[in-house]
Amino acid sequence: xAKKLVNEVAIKDEMNRYxxxxxxxxxxxxxxxxxxxxxxxxxxxxVVLDLGxxxxxxEHPNRxxxxxxxxxxxxxxxxxxxxLLSVIVPPGLNLEYLLxxxxxxxxxxxxxxxxxxxLEDYFFEFNKISSNPFHVNGGYLSSDKFVYLIKQNPVWNxxxxxxAINYLTExxxxxxxxxxxxxxxKIKNQFVKQLxxxxxxxxxxxxxxxx
Ligand SMILES: [Zn+2]
Numbered sequence: 001x002a003k004k005l006v007n008e009v010a011i012k013d014e015m016n017r018y019x020x021x022x023x024x025x026x027x028x029x030x031x032x033x034x035x036x037x038x039x040x041x042x043x044x045x046x047v048v049l050d051l052g053x054x055x056x057x058x059e060h061p062n063r064x065x066x067x068x069x070x071x072x073x074x075x076x077x078x079x080x081x082x083x084l085l086s087v088i089v090p091p092g093l094n095l096e097y098l099l100x101x102x103x104x105x106x107x108x109x110x111x112x113x114x115x116x117x118x119l120e121d122y123f124f125e126f127n128k129i130s131s132n133p134f135h136v137n138g139g140y141l142s143s144d145k146f147v148y149l150i151k152q153n154p155v156w157n158x159x160x161x162x163x164a165i166n167y168l169t170e171x172x173x174x175x176x177x178x179x180x181x182x183x184x185x186k187i188k189n190q191f192v193k194q195l196x197x198x199x200x201x202x203x204x205x206x207x208x209x210x211x
Contacts, residue, residue, distance in 0.1 A: 006054040039065040042074035062118045069108035089176035097139030106156040
C-alpha cells in the first residue's frame, strides 16, 4: 500500500498549505496511485499523485511539491479535460492545453521560490519530457522549452501569456496556420481574465510563498 511507502500525511498537509495559498475554496480529494510515474493528475476535484512522485518526498521534496502545485493550479481553474478530446485535439483547444500546462508549471516555479536549481532538477532529472507530437497534443512541451519559457517569464502574468502565444505561434505550424488570430485573442483574454483569481493579483505586493 502507498501509505506504508510514503509519508502520505505530510504530503497531504503540504497540499493543504498550497491549496490555501492559492485560494482554492472547493473541497478536493487526494490520493496516491500505484504508478511509478513521475506525474500526477487532476480530474473533477480529485488530485492524484503517482507513487513515483510521492516517493521523492524524502530525498527530493521539491519534486513532489512541484507536482502538487502543478495539479492544484489545474484544480484552481477547474481544468478537467474531456477524455474524448485527448486523442484528437482541435488546434485552438491544443493552444489552450499548452497554456494551461505552462501556467501550472510557471506557478509551481513561483511558489517554490523561483529557484532555477529546483526548476532544472525537476525538468532535467525527474520529469524529463521529450519533444514529440503526442506530448504537444496534450499540452506538454519538451523540458527544455518549458524551462526556457519559465526563465523568460518567471511570473505568470499578462506578459507571460502574450510571450507564450507568440512563441508557440512561431514554433508550431498548426498554431500559426490553423488557429485564427481572433481565436488567439480570445484565448489570451480568457487567460488574462483568470489572472484576477491569482493571489499575487489580489494584493499588489509580492507574495512570499516559501516557508
Ligand atoms: Zn498538467
